[in-house]
Amino acid sequence: MGDLKKYWKSFTVTLSLAFLLTACGGGGDGGEESSAESDPAESDSSTEDTTEALADAEYSFKLGVITPPAHMWHQAAEKFKEELEANSDGNMTLEIYPSGQLGNESDMLQQIESGSLDFGFITAAEISSREEAFSAWFTPYLFETIKDAHEARKSEVAQEMLGTLDSYGMTGLDYLFAGQRVMLFKDTEVKSPEDMDGLVLRVTPSPPMLEFYNSAGASTEGIPLPEVYSAVQTGVIDGMDMDLDATITNKFFEVVDYGAVTNHMVWPSVAVVNSDTFNALTEEDQQIVKDALETAADYAVNTRFDQEEEFKQTLSDEGMTIYELDKEVFAEQIENFDKVYKEKDPLIEKFITEFRE
Ligand code: BEZ
Numbered sequence: 001m002g003d004l005k006k007y008w009k010s011f012t013v014t015l016s017l018a019f020l021l022t023a024c025g026g027g028g029d030g031g032e033e034s035s036a037e038s039d040p041a042e043s044d045s046s047t048e049d050t051t052e053a054l055a056d057a058e059y060s061f062k063l064g065v066i067t068p069p070a071h072m073w074h075q076a077a078e079k080f081k082e083e084l085e086a087n088s089d090g091n092m093t094l095e096i097y098p099s100g101q102l103g104n105e106s107d108m109l110q111q112i113e114s115g116s117l118d119f120g121f122i123t124a125a126e127i128s129s130r131e132e133a134f135s136a137w138f139t140p141y142l143f144e145t146i147k148d149a150h151e152a153r154k155s156e157v158a159q160e161m162l163g164t165l166d167s168y169g170m171t172g173l174d175y176l177f178a179g180q181r182v183m184l185f186k187d188t189e190v191k192s193p194e195d196m197d198g199l200v201l202r203v204t205p206s207p208p209m210l211e212f213y214n215s216a217g218a219s220t221e222g223i224p225l226p227e228v229y230s231a232v233q234t235g236v237i238d239g240m241d242m243d244l245d246a247t248i249t250n251k252f253f254e255v256v257d258y259g260a261v262t263n264h265m266v267w268p269s270v271a272v273v274n275s276d277t278f279n280a281l282t283e284e285d286q287q288i289v290k291d292a293l294e295t296a297a298d299y300a301v302n303t304r305f306d307q308e309e310e311f312k313q314t315l316s317d318e319g320m321t322i323y324e325l326d327k328e329v330f331a332e333q334i335e336n337f338d339k340v341y342k343e344k345d346p347l348i349e350k351f352i353t354e355f356r357e
Contacts (some may be wrong), residue, residue, distance in 0.1 A: 193329070262325045
C-alpha cells in the first residue's frame with residue numbers, strides 16, 4: 001500500500017471511529033448512557049457503521065515478480081489483479097512490477113519483509129534462503145506433472161512450510177507453478193551425467209540445485225535469471241537449468257542449440273505478502289486475497305500444462321534440438337539428493353517421504 005494511502009486510511013478510519021463513539025455517547029463526556037441503558041437498535045447500527053467504515057477503506061497494493069510480462073508468473077499476477085479488483089468492487093487495487101523492476105529477488109524479499117513492497121511472487125529457491133524447508137520442492141523427480149505439485153501445495157506439510165515465514169514479517173499465502181525444469185546446452189547434446197563432465201552449467205543460486213548438478217559431475221555457476229543470456233552468449237557457461245516458458249520469454253533459444261526435456265524438478269513461486277499489510281485487512285478482505293490467488297494459481301497450472309507441446313514445437317521451429325531424457329539416467333543423483341536433504345530439516349523429510357512414490 002502506498003504510504004500516503006496507508007496514512008489516509010488510518011486517519012479516515014480513526015476519524016470514523018471517533019465520530020461513531022461520540023455519536024454513541026462513549027466519547028469520554030461523562031458517559032451518561034451505559035451500554036445497558038442504550039437502545040439496542042442504536043448499538044446495532046453503530047456496529048454496522050463501524051464495519052462500513054472499515055469496508056469503505058481503499059487498499060492500493062504493489063506486487064513484484066522477476067519474470068518478464070510474457071512469462072506465466074506475470075500472467076498469473078495479472079489474473080490475481082483482475083480477481084482482486086473485481087471481487088473487492090475496486091476496494092483493492094494492484095500494481096504489478098515485472099522483470100525485476102524493483103530489483104532482483106533478494107531485494108524484493110527484503111522489501112516485502114520491511115513493508116515497502118506488499119506482495120511478491122518469489123521463487124521457492126529465493127525463499128529457501130530464509131527457510132531451508134522450501135528446498136524440498138526441488139527434490140528431483142518427485143512429481144510426475146505440475147498438476148501433481150499443484151495438488152501437493154494443499155498438503156499439511158506444504159502449508160506448514162508457508163507458516164514458517166511468519167517470523168520474517170511476511171505471510172506465505174500460496175504456491176504457483178509454471179512448468180518443470182529442463183536442461184539447455186549451448187553446443188553439447190547431453191544424454192547422461194557423464195556428458196556433463198567438464199561443462200559449466202548455470203543454476204539458480206540455490207543449494208538444492210547445486211547439489212543435484214554437482215552430484216551429476218557438472219561444474220555450476222549460480223547466476224540470477226536476468227544475467228543468464230549474456231553469460232551463455234559470452235561463453236561463461238555451457239548450459240543452464242531453466243523452464244521452457246523462460247527459455248522462450250528470455251529468448252535463450254538464440255544462444256543454445258540443445259534442450260533436454262527432463263522435467264526433473266517443479267518450480268514454484270511462493271505468493272508472499274507483508275504481514276502487517278495482510279493483518280490490517282478484515283477477514284473478509286483476506287479471504288478475497290486468498291481466493292484471488294487460488295484462481296491465479298489454477299489458471300497458471302492449467303494454462304501452462306496445456307502449453308508443453310506448443311513450447312517444444314516453438315523451440316524446434318527456432319532451430320533447437322529438443323529431446324527427452326528418462327528419469328532412470330539420474331537414478332544415482334536422485335538417491336543421493338533424498339539422502340542428503342532428508343537429514344537437513346524435518347519438514348523436508350516429511351515432504352519427500354509423503355510424495356516419493
Ligand atoms: C530462473 O531463475 O531460472 C527462473 C526464475 C523465475 C522464473 C523462471 C526461471
